[in-house]
Amino acid sequence: MNKELIIRSGSSDVDFALLKNGKLIELHKEEDTNNIAVGDIMLAKIHKPVQGLNAAFVNVGYEKEAFLHYHDLGPQLTTLLKFVKDVSTGKQKDFSLKDFKIESDINKNGSILEVLKPGQPILVQIVKEPISTKGPRLSSELSIAGRYLVLVPFSERISISQKIEDKAEKDRLKRIVQSIKPKGFGVIVRTVAQGKKVAELDKDLQNLVNRWILMCKKIPRANYPSKVLSEVNKAGAILRDVFNESFSGIHTNDDTLYDQIREYLYEIAPDKVNIVKLYQSSVPIFERFHIERQIKTSFGRTVSMSKGAYLVIEHTEALHVIDVNSGNHSNKATNQENTAYEVNLIAASEIARQLRLRDMGGIIVVDFIDMNNGENRQKLYEFLREEMKDDRAKHKILPPSKFGLIQITRQRVRPELHIKTREENPNQGGEIEAPIVIIDKITTELEKIMSESTYKGRICLNAHPFIAAYLTNGFLSIRVKWFLKYKRWIRILPRDAYTYLEYRFKTNEGTPL
Secondary structure, three states, X not given: OOEEEEEEEOOOEEEEEEEEOOEEEEEXXXXXXXXXXXXXXXXXXXXXXXXXXXXXXXXOOOOOOEEEEHHHOOOOXXXXXXXXXXXXXXXXXXXXXXXXXXXXXXXXXXXHHHHOOOOOEEEEEEEEOOEOOEOOEEEOOOOEEOOOEEEEEOOOOEEEOOOOOOHHHHHHHHHHHHXXXXXXEEEEEOHHHOOOOHHHHHHHHHHHHHHHHHHHHHHHHOOOOEEEXXXXXXXXXXXXXXXXXXXXXXXXXXXXXXXXXXXXXXXHOHHHHHHEEEOOOOOOHHHHOOHHHHHHHHOOOEEEOHHHOEEEEEEOOXXXXXXXXXXXXXXXXXXXXXXXXXXXXXXXHHHHHHHHHHOOOEEEEEEOOOOOOHHHHHHHHHHHHHHOXXXXXXXXXXXXXXXXXXXXXXXXOOOOOOOOOEEEOOOOOOEEEOHHHHHHHHHHHHHHHHHHOOXXXXXXXXXOHHHHHHHHOOOOOHHHHHHHHHOOOEEEEEOOOOOOOOEEEEEOOOOEO
16 A cells, blocks of 8 residues: 655645545645634633533634534633633743642533633634634644644543554553653553654654643733644644555655655654655646546546446535445346445445545435345445544444445534536536546446447447547547557547537447447
8 A cells, every 4th residue: 555645835725635556535725824723722712601502602813703612621621721821920930730730620511601701811722623604613622733642731641542452552652651741741642653662752742742831932922812832734734644654755846845844754754754755847746646637536426436336425514415326337246236235345435535535524324225135234334434444534434224324424623625526518508527527437438348348349439529539639648548458449439419428339330338
């Protein structure tokens, strides 16, 4: 398994594409205008506690007020409020917390009016970016994430990632952290800490403590509201969360990002510094790595899969619905059950990719093709869970219902990624799918014909003149690539009567295939 990170820097934003074996699995955008990001810590004041919601609205400098629910206050709220007050007035100048008195936990079933008052200063962290008509979602249970560890102020608890299953390794990590952890701080051990030595964990921990101290130094002279600690830049955050030994390349077209990434890798993985490359070709970087093509074919309402199957993805205000269709899939399976099982496995793999790619959150309902065999349904459920194992967003997958539906909840922390994949129709007005999407469908159908049809004569493709020209353009055209792959020459015939989306595969005698 090879992973590559492709970073395209423009005049006002930066795009990050994560590839797994050449296939696009994540796409992120960092815009200069976006001043609210998950992980940022803000110094703000409570605007209005609302008893009916058991929550408070907080002004963090965004056009819509942020939302802080009682359950997101954290048990150490009283300690946090006292610390902020003492630091703001200059009474507290030691930020290490080793001598700071920890107050009693708040009542977990209490009322917002009992603990917060209008105008009260507080440190809050962005846990969810503004989505639709809602402002940011906040938490006052602060955490600062590093490569291997997460620092939690006003706590003494040590937690180990649930993804680390080896009990001996868990015990080893817990002993190490217990020996290096400063008083007054809790620590969460991340999955990537597995197998790391004490020196590496200690260095990461000291970096986090230093970030905490630098943040505290800003508080006495900060205005309300203001950002006192920023999440690391997007490139650093992605590398911190996903980088591992499977990475084979990091490519960027920006000199500054190139230097920053090399410097970051030198700190966390010196032996991998040489995989960072500065891209300098005249061909756009996303074109060179075939990312633009994958974006066009992956973000539409309909998503094509192998063997003629496809997904239909619908979005509503409350949930996302994904319908699995076999299309004209008809392989050599002995019965309908085997065909349904095969298509469902293909769909499960693509659905796991789509959730990460579009960053879909909330409730997702998947309507797989019905299967009568209970063992097949269980295998599909386990396969989907395995495919979503690498998904960093918190998620839960329920077993298939009596109707064959699988329900997924996935953490939503930022707006879903929407990319326009339709273009102006040159024939009749309105909009149609982009040419590359049509080419992808044609290629998928040809692959099916080559693998399943018994016809050995010349194959003819009738298509709109624009599409026919696209397929035959250039010395190494798409048709030539088909010939090199299948060892059969496809005759392409322009048809003026066809609409832009229309095409037909036929035998040399004109019989539809």
